[in-house]
Amino acid sequence: MALRGLAVKLFSRMQSQFDYARRHQRTVLYHLTPRKLANILQNELEMRALAGTLKSRPFFIKIEPTLRCHLRCTGCPFHGPSTEGLTTRLHMTLAEFKRLVDPLADVLLGISLSLRGDSLHAPELLDMVRYCHERNIGTAFPTNFSYKLSDEKIDELVECGLDHLMISLDGTTQEAYEQYRRGGNLDLILDNCRRLIEAKKRRGAARPFLEWKFVRFAHNRHQLEDARRMAGEMGFDRFSWMEDHQETYQRTVAQSNAGAARLKRGAPCFWLYRTMVICWDGRVLPCCNDHFDMGTAGEQGVLDIWNGPQFQELRRMFRTGIVTGANGLICENCPEYWGSVFYRQSN
Secondary structure (H helix, E strand, O other), X not given: OHHHHHHHHHHHHHOOOOHXXXXXXXXXXXXXXXXXXXXXXXXXXXXXOOOOOOOOOOOEEEEOOEOOOOOOOOOOOOXXXXXXXXXXXXXXXXXXXXXXXXXXXXXXXXXXXXXXXXHHHOOOHHHHHHHHHHOOOEEEEEEOOOXXXXXXXXXXXXXXXXXXXXXXXXXXXXXXXXXXXXXXXXXXXXXXXXXXXXXXXXXOOOOOEEEEEEEEOOOOHHHHHHHHHHHHHHOOOEEEEEEOHHHXXXXXXXXXXXXXXXXXXXXXXXXXXXXXXXXXXXXXXXXXXXXXXXXXXXXXXXXXXXXXXXXXXXXXXXXXXXXXXXXXXXHHOOHHHHHHHHHHHOO
């Protein structure tokens, strides 16, 4: 209990910098060990010291199982025809996934199986979840859930060891829902949700933790409270909502421009210390911005990239406040970083 209490206190202090930690504290408590806690503490000290080379390793990572998605959500560049012809595969294999996870397994608290695409398109997704469950690593992923899922598939989602499933539902009527999630079928999604909730009840299962995620736009904001009510009546574990990312993005960019954006010396970006993002083809990113290229994990290895020249250069850049290289220009214009800087300055 003392171990868990210390972890909750630490993660509460980190919430303003790392929202993933706040949203996934439940996963932390399931999968925490003394070794993982020691890595977190060392990581915190290294970030405060603005270290360039780290002895600690990332304790949450994102791995993209697939680039494919069958919906055509407005504003998303990675849907439908845009993925055709790029390659014959567009998904990660279980063997590739294991090679990425194994070097970090003893310190990983959780893996978000998502970036672009819809995770359920990955043929071996649930095998990846099972592998993580066997290694005491938490798993979560979002999905539009607009699939014709068999009862067997629904049962698999309950039995595979998945910790957290986030279902994107941006409306309570088909008319409102499909304005953004084009190609999605609201009745199909709601039926899948009801069957999944019933499957959990039959087994007395606490997991996966089911979250209804609602993105609020001008066209659906009047349905927010109806959606919250539906989620409670159906038996979801959580209802959450967020503003349209484009509105938030534009607002933060305006803030950073008004403040004559420059990297703040000594104000590190937490992404460079606590996590990394790995695309389906092994390309490593420091965050969710897919314009970076820190190396390819299949060729160099995850740990070599973690302390490789690209990561060291970015960490050094935040220590000095001097922008260097193409990667540095991406950081300088990042609204996520500037949003966190403004948040810290106002508190």
